[in-house]
Amino acid sequence: MTHKIAILGASGYTGAELVRLIATHPSMEIVALSADRKAGLEMAAVFPHLRHLTLPTLCKIEEIDFANVDLCFCALPHATSQRVIKTLPSDVKVVDLSADFRLRDPDEYAKWYGGQHDALEIQKEAVYGLTEFYREEIKTARVVAGTGCNAATGLFALKPLIEADVIDLDQIILDLKCAVSGAGRSLKENLLHAELSEGNHAYAIGGTHRHLGEFDQEFSKVAGREVKVQFTPHLVPANRGILATVYVQGDAEVIHATLAKAYAEEPFIEVLPFGEAPSTRHVRGSNFCHIGVTGDRIDGRAIVIAALDNLTKGSSGQALQNANLMLGEEETAGLMLAPCFP
Structure with a gap:
């Protein structure tokens, strides 16, 4: 069976990544691609690296016939996504890559995103898209909310440890480095080459980053009490990748064994031998996440x-992984590409 796929917001980085991945999928066909300012253009004109593919012309969302669509990926900006999704036919499955349905509590959404949610009924039914932890719920979901890329990296590193109660929940420090594509494709002065290259800087300092809402929600849920991590992200002059360094209190070998057991059967999570550290260059362009554990000189x-590619495992690859489950396909379909190295 071939599933008919629409991608809304296909002119952004995550939209292009979805096209790249679906091109190798054995049972998906892209039947519609939307864009706003670039409507009317061929995808090859927007992303020349995709010119070898036969793809629909970019169009406005209102021009798409959703009667011919089985599943829709929404790679739209926050707030825009919820307004669009609530107008889609109820028989169309949706994987949303924005932040609009990640937070279950409407008050938390308003706190972190500065406005009231406009599709509360859909928010109630949406399943959080961290595949390895919500696999069964995702299989029967109509709407899946993709995680933030920073959030996914931290969650993979910490969630099994919190669940197993092998670390001090009040002493978690998360230092994260994120490549520039995580900020999207819109023109921003601080992302110009002359502004960004040859340096790196912290941002959203002191607990203001929006992905903290996801950490608070997921960590507190699994712990059964409030858990707040100290989190500082940094923007680095690289195109792809996230590297999260997490400082915790607990026995390092127990921590490693806990992660190894939690991910033993997971096709995309690799726990490295004790003492080895992962690198973003070893997961580039792939749906893999590598996790390493080492002890500190302080007992x-x-x-x-943890390292992953923010555009793949952190976003579009995760979205396709979830879509496979929603459509009854092999979870790994279209996603077993080896990382690109060097």
Whole structure:
């Protein structure tokens, strides 16, 4: 069976990544691609690296016939996505890559995103798209909310440890480095080459980053009490990748064994041998996440490091992984590409 796929917001980085991945999928066909300012253009004109593919011309959302669509990926900006999704036919499955349906509590959404939610009924039914932890719910979901890329990295490193109660929940420090594509494709002065290259800087300092809402929600849920991590992201002059270094209190070998057991059967999560550290260059362009654990010179402390590609495992690859489950396909379909190295 061939599933008919629409991608809304196909002119952005995550939209292009979805096209790249679906091109190798054995049972998906892209039947519609939307864009706003670039409507009317061929995808090859927007992303020349995709010119070898036969794809629909970019169009406005209102021009798409959703009667011919089985599943829709929404790679639209926050707030825009919820307004569009609530107008889609109820028989169309949706994987949303924005933040609009990640937070279950409407008050938390308003707190972190500065406005009231406009599609509360859909928010109630949406399943959080961290595939490895919500697999069964995703299989029967109509709407799946993709995680934030920073959030996914931290969650992969910490969620099994919190669930197993092998670390001090009040002493978690998360230091994260994110490549520039995580900020999207819109023109921004601070992302110009002359502004960004040859340096790196912290941002959203002191607990203001929006992905903290996801950490608070997911960590507190699994712990059964409030858990707040200390989190500082940094923007680095690289195109792809996230590297999260997490400082925790606990026995390093127990922590490593806990992660190894939690991910033993997961096709996309690789826990490295004890003492080895992952690198973003070893997961580039892939749907894999590598996690390493090492002890600290101070007894009772450990360092957990996680690396993934923010556009793939952190966003579009995760979205396709979830779509496979929603459509009854093999979870790994279209996603077993090896990382690109060097």
